[in-house]
Amino acid sequence: xxxxxxxILGLETALSLSNLWWCFVxxxxxxxxxxxxxxxxxxxxxxxxxxxxxxxATAALIMLAGIWYGTTYGGSTAAILLNVPGAPANxxxxxxxxxxxxxxxxxxxxxxxxxxxxFGGSVGIILLMTFSGVISSAALQFSSxxxxxxxxxxxxxxxxxxxxSMLKGLIMVCLGVxxxxxGSDIYTGMRRFTFGVVELADGIALIALAxxxxxxxxxxxxxxxxxxxxxxxKSLSFAAMKPSRSEMRRSWLPMIRGSAVGSxxxxxxxxxxxxxxxxxxxxxxxxxxxxxxxxxxxxxxxxAPESANNAADQTSFxxxxxxxxxxxxxxxxxxxxxxIHGIAPGPQLMTEQPSLFWxxxxxxxxxxxxxxxLNIPLIGLWVRLLQVPYQWLFPAVLMFVCIGTxxxxxxxFDVVLVALFGGLGYTLRTLGFPAxxxxxxxxxxxxxxxxxxxxxxxxxxDPATFIExxxxxxxxxxxxxxxxWGVRPLFSRHKPASR
Amino acid sequence: MHKIDPxxISGMLVALFGLIVAIYxxxxxxxxxLRRMGPGMFPVGLxxxxxxxxxxxxxxALFRRGHVAIPFRFESRTAVLVIVSVAAFALLIRSAxxxxxVIAVVSLSAFADKAATLRSTLVLAVALCALAYVxxxxxxxxxxxxxxxxxx
Amino acid sequence: MRYRNGSxxxxxxxxxxxxxxxxxxxxxxxxxxxxxPYPPGGGTDIPARIVVDKLMEQTGWNVVVLNQPxxxxxxxxxxxxxxxxxxxxxxxxxxxxxxxxxxLNPEVNYxxxxxxxxxxxxxxxxxxxxxxxxxxxxxFQDFIDEVRxxxxxxxFGTPGTGTVAHMSIERLAVQGDLExxxxxxxxxxxxxxxxxxxxxxxxxxxVPSVLPHVTSGSLRALAVTSAQPDPLLPDVPTVASxxxxxxxxxxxxxxxxxxxxxxxxxxSLNAAIAAAMSDPELRSLLxxxxxxxxxxxxxxxxxxxxxxxxxxxxxxxAIDIQID
Numbered sequence: 001x002x003x004x005x006x007x008i009l010g011l012e013t014a015l016s017l018s019n020l021w022w023c024f025v026x027x028x029x030x031x032x033x034x035x036x037x038x039x040x041x042x043x044x045x046x047x048x049x050x051x052x053x054x055x056x057a058t059a060a061l062i063m064l065a066g067i068w069y070g071t072t073y074g075g076s077t078a079a080i081l082l083n084v085p086g087a088p089a090n091x092x093x094x095x096x097x098x099x100x101x102x103x104x105x106x107x108x109x110x111x112x113x114x115x116x117x118x119f120g121g122s123v124g125i126i127l128l129m130t131f132s133g134v135i136s137s138a139a140l141q142f143s144s145x146x147x148x149x150x151x152x153x154x155x156x157x158x159x160x161x162x163x164x165s166m167l168k169g170l171i172m173v174c175l176g177v178x179x180x181x182x183g184s185d186i187y188t189g190m191r192r193f194t195f196g197v198v199e200l201a202d203g204i205a206l207i208a209l210a211x212x213x214x215x216x217x218x219x220x221x222x223x224x225x226x227x228x229x230x231x232x233x234k235s236l237s238f239a240a241m242k243p244s245r246s247e248m249r250r251s252w253l254p255m256i257r258g259s260a261v262g263s264x265x266x267x268x269x270x271x272x273x274x275x276x277x278x279x280x281x282x283x284x285x286x287x288x289x290x291x292x293x294x295x296x297x298x299x300x301x302x303x304a305p306e307s308a309n310n311a312a313d314q315t316s317f318x319x320x321x322x323x324x325x326x327x328x329x330x331x332x333x334x335x336x337x338x339x340i341h342g343i344a345p346g347p348q349l350m351t352e353q354p355s356l357f358w359x360x361x362x363x364x365x366x367x368x369x370x371x372x373x374l375n376i377p378l379i380g381l382w383v384r385l386l387q388v389p390y391q392w393l394f395p396a397v398l399m400f401v402c403i404g405t406x407x408x409x410x411x412x413f414d415v416v417l418v419a420l421f422g423g424l425g426y427t428l429r430t431l432g433f434p435a436x437x438x439x440x441x442x443x444x445x446x447x448x449x450x451x452x453x454x455x456x457x458x459x460x461x462d463p464a465t466f467i468e469x470x471x472x473x474x475x476x477x478x479x480x481x482x483x484x485w486g487v488r489p490l491f492s493r494h495k496p497a498s499r
Numbered sequence: 500m501h502k503i504d505p506x507x508i509s510g511m512l513v514a515l516f517g518l519i520v521a522i523y524x525x526x527x528x529x530x531x532x533l534r535r536m537g538p539g540m541f542p543v544g545l546x547x548x549x550x551x552x553x554x555x556x557x558x559x560a561l562f563r564r565g566h567v568a569i570p571f572r573f574e575s576r577t578a579v580l581v582i583v584s585v586a587a588f589a590l591l592i593r594s595a596x597x598x599x600x601v602i603a604v605v606s607l608s609a610f611a612d613k614a615a616t617l618r619s620t621l622v623l624a625v626a627l628c629a630l631a632y633v634x635x636x637x638x639x640x641x642x643x644x645x646x647x648x649x650x651x
Numbered sequence: 652m653r654y655r656n657g658s659x660x661x662x663x664x665x666x667x668x669x670x671x672x673x674x675x676x677x678x679x680x681x682x683x684x685x686x687x688p689y690p691p692g693g694g695t696d697i698p699a700r701i702v703v704d705k706l707m708e709q710t711g712w713n714v715v716v717l718n719q720p721x722x723x724x725x726x727x728x729x730x731x732x733x734x735x736x737x738x739x740x741x742x743x744x745x746x747x748x749x750x751x752x753x754x755l756n757p758e759v760n761y762x763x764x765x766x767x768x769x770x771x772x773x774x775x776x777x778x779x780x781x782x783x784x785x786x787x788x789x790x791f792q793d794f795i796d797e798v799r800x801x802x803x804x805x806x807f808g809t810p811g812t813g814t815v816a817h818m819s820i821e822r823l824a825v826q827g828d829l830e831x832x833x834x835x836x837x838x839x840x841x842x843x844x845x846x847x848x849x850x851x852x853x854x855x856x857x858v859p860s861v862l863p864h865v866t867s868g869s870l871r872a873l874a875v876t877s878a879q880p881d882p883l884l885p886d887v888p889t890v891a892s893x894x895x896x897x898x899x900x901x902x903x904x905x906x907x908x909x910x911x912x913x914x915x916x917x918x919s920l921n922a923a924i925a926a927a928m929s930d931p932e933l934r935s936l937l938x939x940x941x942x943x944x945x946x947x948x949x950x951x952x953x954x955x956x957x958x959x960x961x962x963x964x965x966x967x968x969a970i971d972i973q974i975d
Contacts, residue, residue, distance in 0.1 A: 033639070042691055044639070049691070049700055053936065143850045144841075167556050171513055174549045178520065178542070184723075185528075185538035186837055189755075189812045192528060192538055198758060201722035216585060223577045223611045269840035324863040325840045329690060336697045339859065342939045346863025391612040392623060395605040398581065399627050402588040402604050403597075407641050409690070410719050415589035419582045430573045431509045449541045450837065457834055458806065458850055461534025642715050 006358045007129075013359025014366055019059050026063040027367045030070020031374060034086045035382075037078050037215055037400050041071040041087070042330050042408075049333065057341035058356045062363040064334055069121060069313040069364070072273055073371045076113040076306055077382050081106055083218045084397055088210040089273035089309045091439055092281045095162070096294060096301030103297050106386060110379045111241040112299060113306040114372060116255050120307030121368045123259035124266065124314025128321075129361055132350070135315070136322040139267050144455040145466050147270070149475035151448040154275065155441070156479050157282040162434030163295045169437045172428070176441025177448075179204050186450055199413040206274075207405050208414040209442055212421025213435045215401040219394045220426045241379055247299045254284050254304040262308030266315030269327035270447060273309035273316075278440050280308030286482070314364060321349055321357060506560035513553030521546025577611045584608035596646040597635075601628050678919045679739055683714045686734075686742030688727025690720040694857070698774055698904050699743040701936045705927040712923075723813065724748030725759050728907075732761040736909040738916035741770065745904045746815045746963075750956070754964040755813055763960050768917065770906035771924050771947035772955065774937050777877030777901050778816050779858045779884060781870045783849045791873040791893050794853060795827065802830035808842045808851035811835050816855045818966060819876050819900040825969045826895050846870065857902055858883050859941025876900040883941055903945075905952055921949055 013019060033044050045064050052060035075086035080097035093113065100109040127135065142150075155173060162169055182193045183203030194200035243251070258280040265276035284304040285294045294301050317334075319325045324346035326332040335345045343353060350357045385393070405414050425435055459465025467473045524542035531537025584607035591600035602624045609620040635641045685703050689695040696718065703714045719727030728748045734740035744767070753759045761767070780791065788794040798805050809817040812835040824831050834851050836842035839860050846854035847869050854861070854870075858881050864870040865884065872887045878899040880889060891898045906924060927933055928947035937944045945951070 036634075045691070049697070053701070053704060140844050140848050143845055143848065147841075165556075167552060167559065171549065171552045171556065174517075174545060174552060178545055178549070181542060181545075184812075187536075187812060187835055188529075188538050190528060190538045192524070192542060196758075198722050198726060201726075202720070216581060219608075220574065220578045220581045220611075223581070224574070224613065269844060270837075319840070319844075323844075325843055327840050329693070332693070333691070336940070339939050339941070340697070340701075340936055342935075344863050344866065347867040347869070348863070391609070391614055391619075394612070395584075395608045395623060396627055396630075398585060398604050398608050399588075399601055399631060402585060402592075402600070403631060403635055403641075403643070406589075406592055407635075407643070409721070410717060411721065412589045412593050415592070416586060419585035419589065422585060423578060423582045426578055427573070431505055433509075453536045453541075454834060454836075456534060456536060457832070461532065463533075642717060 006354060007362070009355055010358025010360075010362035013058060013355045014062070014362040019062055019359065019363060020366065022055065022059045022063040023066050023363050023367050024370055026066020027070040027073075027370050028374065030067040030072075031074035031371065031378075033067070034071040034074020034090075035077045037084050037086050037211065037397065037404055041068055042333070044071075045330060045333055049337065052337050053340060057338055057343055058359045060337045060341070061334060061356070061360050062367075064337055065317070065360065065364065066367045068330055068334075069310065069367065070371060072309050072313050073114065073117045073375060075309075076117070076302070077110060080109045080113065080302070081382060081385055082393070082397060083222075084215045084401070085210065088206055088439065088443075089277050090305075091210055091214055091274075092161075092277045092305045092436060093302050094214065095281070095436060096296070096298050099295070099297035100299070100302070101386070105297070106383050107241040107379055108243050108247065109299075109302055110382060111376065112243055112247070112251060113302050114375045114379075116251070116258070116303045116306040117310040118368055118372050119255045120259045120262055120310035120312075121314055121364070121371075123256075123307070124263055124311040125361065125364045125368070127263050127315055128318055128364070132318050132322040135267050135318050139269070139319055140323075141471060142268060143469075144451040144458060145469045145472040146475065147268075147451040148448060148455055149466065149472045149479065150268075151444050151451065153475055153479040153482070154279055154282070154444050155448070156483050157279065157286060161278070161282055161285065161440065162436050163292070164432060164434060168433045172433050172435070172437040173441035173445075176438035176443075177445025178441075179209060179438075180442040180444075180446040181449060187453060197413075199411065203446075204417060204442075205405075205409060205411070205414045206443065207408050208417035209421050210439060211401045211405050212418040213425040213439060215397065216418055216422025217425030217429055217435065219398055220422065221429060222390060223394055241376075243299070250299055251303045254280075254300040255307045257283055257287070258304035258307035259311040261304075262311030263315045265308075266312030267318050267327075269319055269325060271312075272328055273312040274443055276312035277305035277309040278436075278443070280304040317360075320345070321360075323347060324349065504560040504563070506563075507557050510553045510555070510557030510560060514550045514557060515553070517546045517549030517551070517553055519546070520549065580611040581608050584611075592643075594647065597631060597643045598628050598646050601631050678916050679712055681713075681739065683712055683738070684734075684740045685714050685716050686727050686731045686740065687716055687718050688720060688724040688731070688742065688744070688748055689718065691718050694902075695724070695743055695745050695904060697940060698937055698942065701933060701940075702743075702773060702906070702927060705930055705933040706923055709926055709930070710923050722758075723752055723756070725752050725756065725761075729759070729761055731907065732766040732909055734909050736768065736911040736913070738908065738912055738920055741906060741908040741920070743773070743904055744907045746902050746959070747813075749905065749907070750959045751813070751815060751818055751963045751967075753960070754967040755818075764957060766910050768908040768910055768912045769949055769952040769956060770908055770920060771928070771949050772903055772905045772945040772952045773928070773947060774940075774942035774944055775877075775901045775903040776857050776859065776942050777875045777881050778819055778855050779861045779865070779872050779881075779887070780853060780855050780874045780876070780890070781846065781861050781865065781872050782853050783847055784869055784871055785849060786852065786871060788852070788871075788873060791888065791890070794873060795829070795893065798829045798831060803832055805831055805853060806834050806851040807831045808834045808836055808846055808854040810839050810842055810856055810860075811837055815900070815902045816857070818963065820855055821970045822900060822962075822966045823890065823895065823898065825966055826898060843870075857941070862941060882943070904942075906947065 045067050075090035076093045079085040079090045079094035080101050083094050083098040085091040085094055097109050184191050184201055261280040261283055262276040265271045281304055284300050285291050316327050319327050320331040326335050338345050402415055405418050455465055521543050524539050528539030529537035530539045584604045587603040588600045591603050605624040605627050606620050609615045687696050687699045703716055707714050725748050728744055731742045749763050753763050782788050845851050862883055865872045872884055874890045875881045875887050876890050924947045934944045
């Protein structure tokens with residue numbers, strides 16, 4: 001069968017009435033869950049999992065996948081409007097999305113993130129359609145030495161992710177790493193910094209840290225200070241969503257770069273949309289000629305991460321479908337849905353189940369188009385949310401954060417952590433410490449330790465392993481170059497006075 | 500009034516914290532060898548790094564003219580009410596159920612805003628309970644008991 | 652305290668007083684909570700949901716799955732052990748949290764042999780020991796010979812420290828007096844990718860997780876850990892057949908309730924479980940997960956568990972590993 005035949009087969013499968021319906025159910029639920037802060041995609045998928053026993057494998061996978069990428073579409077909404085990310089993968093979008101909203105450009109921001117999501121998703125799907133084989137065998141070349149080099153690159157690249165003092169950013173990264181390594185040590189099982197609390201044995205939940213640091217801390221900072229947004233009726237009209245010409249012009253490259261970064265991180269097992277979004281933002285700020293605009297409502301700052309996390313959503317199917325290696329818990333669940341129907345995931349899936357593989361891939365297109373159609377008319381509705389007085393809104397936000405966090409692990413302790421991180425986050429914020437680097441350190445730090453230690457184990461104790469492996473060497477050289485380039489202004493001219 | 504630079508204090512606190520982390524990790528977790536690193540090696544290094552960064556921050560504050568501007572003031576009343584409201588939710592969701600937990604988080608946090616009245620808070624609490632019920636129980640089908648009678 | 656122990660006693664007393672067959676007909680009377688001590692979508696969650704689905708379909712009961720992950724599955728199981736033994740709380744346990752962890756982890760408060768009502772074994776899965784397709788180890792014996800010749804030279808990947816796969820390898824090492832270099836991973840993704848690339852020499856993981864790669868030829872299966880060859884890999888010999896007498900290690904899943912459930916409630920539950928487990932659709936769904944389906948018979952489980960608990964305790968003693 002030719003490539004073209006496969007696409008036709010896929011379209012036929014995806015466009016069948018029942019598959020279309022399940023695709024809609026998936027993306028609709030996904031968007032809804034994405035908008036609500038805290039509710040996890042994994043929890044939603046597993047609740048719907050028994051439903052898939054009754055469906056055929058293709059419809060089941062189409063629906064579950066729809067929830068997965070739909071969540072990332074919706075997740076930017078609360079981040080932009082309320083500075084409270086719907087999911088950790090959208091935390092970085094708030095950095096520039098919320099300032100845009102405060103400047104009365106919420107409509108533009110929501111519209112453009114939808115476009116960015118669609119663009120990133122499309123790039124991811126194209127890669128999935130064309131280069132699955134190549135990409136998945138390339139991903140096999142990545143072992144722990146390469147991962148360590150990449151994580152290091154990420155931390156260095158992102159050290160200036162927030163404005164203000166770089167020293168404070170670095171402190172927050174390190175504190176994040178420290179929170180990240182709480183729990184059982186991967187190599188010995190020894191519990192570190194748990195102080196006898198059994199609930200901490202598996203570590204601090206990402207959702208608890210993210211919701212405390214961004215959700216609760218934001219509410220405390222805003223109560224009594226945020227008035228009803230100065231929202232004139234005009235800003236709700238369709239025309240107000242239209243970005244200016246210069247915004248359009250500045251959006252293209254970030255979207256392309258963001259999609260590239262996102263696609264890359266999506267294919268690597270263990271990394272995912274959150275890391276992809278952070279990296280895309282860091283790359284964008286690094287490569288910008290005017291990095292000082294970031295954090296103050298720069299459109300590049302929302303386009304890059306939103307295209308990256310959606311691209312990562314799609315490309316994470318590459319190792320899952322092409323190799324049968326699930327990169328995350330959600331992907332493992334997708335494979336579970338396949339196995340229930342007696343389909344063995346693995347390299348032979350594409351050839352043995354062409355209608356399933358291509359039907360699923362083509363359903364991603366349909367799902368992304370549905371999301372576009374679903375989300376754009378909703379923008380007006382979401383923006384109206386800003387007209388609700390904050391004194392009514394913030395208790396509702398807190399309620400969503402609480403229920404959402406609780407439902408992820410059914411853990412009351414996670415909600416206690418939300419309260420603690422809320423207090424810590426707010427205190428640090430009043431002292432001028434930025435929150436985003438802490439989340440980044442939290443995500444990357446434990447992986448960095450894991451891979452460093454494993455690389456040393458595999459290299460039998462010889463640190464030369466990091467420079468003997470070509471990919472690792474190249475990444476480390478890039479990191480070094482970036483580091484030197486980053487400290488260059490310290491020597492050439494005076495740093496601009498902080499704030 | 501002569502004010503101390505807040506960066507000086509926070510830098511010193513961070514440095515102290517890092518030191519405590521490093522010492523605690525060194526005393527409690529084995530360091531291992533370079534080949535098979537123990538659980539202690541990474542935290543000890545990390546604690547040391549945090550300590551150095553904190554020290555650098557404190558020093559930079561010492562040798563700086565003027566003070567760094569603080570973005571905003573610490574609002575203790577708001578902070579305490581919001582944090583307590585979230586903690587109240589955490590304690591009630593298991594033992595009392597969704598409705599009491601939502602009422603607690605909503606009504607406690609609402610008073611963080613000075614404009615809140617008893618009446619408006621009650622209305623809001625009832626409305627959000629209904630919303631939580633419709634959204635989480637009916638629409639999303641989450642398994643959250645609405646109300647657990649004590650002793651039942 | 653999160654657990655209402657007092658009310659548990661009251662419920663127990665009521666349960667004992669009104670233990671008539673008539674009440675059993677009223678069982679369950681309300682929702683049955685089904686605790687899965689692992690995150691949604693995991694290897695324990697999926698079979699649990701398959702069983703729950705079939706129970707609800709056959710009996711008309713309303714069974715609600717509650718995922719209560721944490722501390723390697725011990726938080727949820729601990730909660731289960733302390734809940735009211737009224738039949739309204741049951742759950743899914745497995746090798747790791749019911750048999751291995753109580754020996755491995757001093758913080759585990761439950762005793763697997765006294766704190767639970769054993770309802771029945773649901774499935775069992777052996778582990779497969781694999782190497783990459785270009786490996787010099789053509790057979791399991793080649794690998795054993797190499798380890799005996801050069802102790803510590805073979806890098807051995809597992810999906811994680813303290814997992815059943817890891818403990819199975821430790822058991823092999825103890826029984827055969829072998830020295831292996833253990834390389835733990837976090838889950839299967841990176842581990843499988845590394846064994847395929849030859850970064851680690853050998854990997855052990857559940858048969859379904861390695862099966863697709865064995866089928867496609869990128870991995871070579873050397874042995875399975877069950878007593879008999881696994882139906883999914885019928886040509887692969889067992890570890891026991893290489894001179895490891897009595898070696899058998901598997902990842903099983905089982906239904907349990909808190910200890911002290913009233914007879915009549917237990918009778919209704921056992922009948923319902925037996926009916927569900929003999930259903931052909933349920934069996935085929937579970938088999939599709941790569942599992943061997945068991946009977947769900949409580950006596951079989953009661954006979955099996957003590958020796959299993961003892962075996963793992965001996966392995967833990969021998970290897971001087973402790974999770975604290």
